[in-house]
Amino acid sequence: MAEFTIKDLKKIYQSLSPLPTNKRCAYCSAMAVDKEHVLPKSWLNSLISMQSGGVEVEIPEMLIVPACRECNSLASSLVFKNFIEKRKYIAKRIRTRYRRLIRGKDWTNEEMNELSGRLKEYIYYSMQIKKLVEQRLEALDGKLEFNIDYRYE
Numbered sequence: 001m002a003e004f005t006i007k008d009l010k011k012i013y014q015s016l017s018p019l020p021t022n023k024r025c026a027y028c029s030a031m032a033v034d035k036e037h038v039l040p041k042s043w044l045n046s047l048i049s050m051q052s053g054g055v056e057v058e059i060p061e062m063l064i065v066p067a068c069r070e071c072n073s074l075a076s077s078l079v080f081k082n083f084i085e086k087r088k089y090i091a092k093r094i095r096t097r098y099r100r101l102i103r104g105k106d107w108t109n110e111e112m113n114e115l116s117g118r119l120k121e122y123i124y125y126s127m128q129i130k131k132l133v134e135q136r137l138e139a140l141d142g143k144l145e146f147n148i149d150y151r152y153e
């Protein structure tokens with residue numbers, strides 16, 4: 001995978017930085033901007049059309065949770081056994097996507113002060129994103145306790 005550009009890093013940072021909202025992503029705890037169908041809508045729709053065609057199928061309850069844009073898009077059309085399986089899958093995808101940043105060195109303030117210009121900016125955003133991604137992975141790995149509204153009312 002190609003390295004992120006500064007433009008990419010700024011875009012990612014913006015999308016990951018928390019805004020004041022009480023909705024947290026049910027998977028990673030980042031700010032939630034989307035409603036996510038735990039079971040994909042396309043799959044539910046196909047069950048409904050089977051049922052209306054006379055096939056006996058049980059339609060599961062539509063579970064909708066708040067989600068951040070990235071978690072929502074990573075697994076939107078896939079069907080999982082349960083919420084935990086889906087969260088594991090998302091964690092794997094996030095680890096792969098941000099592998100380089102996660103493995104990146106943690107620069108000290110002193111080291112940062114010796115840098116300037118685009119290199120400093122690049123490292124600054126890389127480190128900010130690394131911190132956010134590490135927090136999200138704790139939640140995705142089920143290690144972070146956080147109060148969330150699982151149901152999107």
Ligand SMILES: [Zn+2]
Nearest residue numbers: 025028068071
């Ligand atoms: Zn998320």
